[in-house]
Amino acid sequence: MPKPRPSRPPAPPRADPELVRLVRENWALIRWKEAVNNEAWRLVRAVGSNRCGPEQYDAARRSLVDQGIQPPPGYDESRY
Known part of the structure; x- marks a missing residue:
């Protein structure tokens, strides 16, 4: 007789909504x-x-711009 399937592991806890919002707002900057x-x-x-x-x-940065890959709109280079 086959063994029963093991139960599923518990789902990971949900991310904090504030963290999700910050990542979504800054996703273009993160990717750049x-x-x-x-x-x-x-x-x-x-x-x-x-x-x-x-x-x-x-x-x-110069190489990416020369390749046509531009920083996100509103990117302030002095901050980074």
Whole structure:
């Protein structure tokens, strides 16, 4: 006789509605910062380095803009 299926694990707790709202409002900025980070590390690794500093992040921003990927509307570079 086959064994019965194990019961389902409990569902994870729901996220705080305030946190959900903040993420939704800032999703474009989150994705832009992630793209800049990925591009910075891609550029650094392309030259065989393992150091990523402010100069590399500036170069990554310029590279993304040169590729036609623009920062989100209202992006204030001085804050980040």
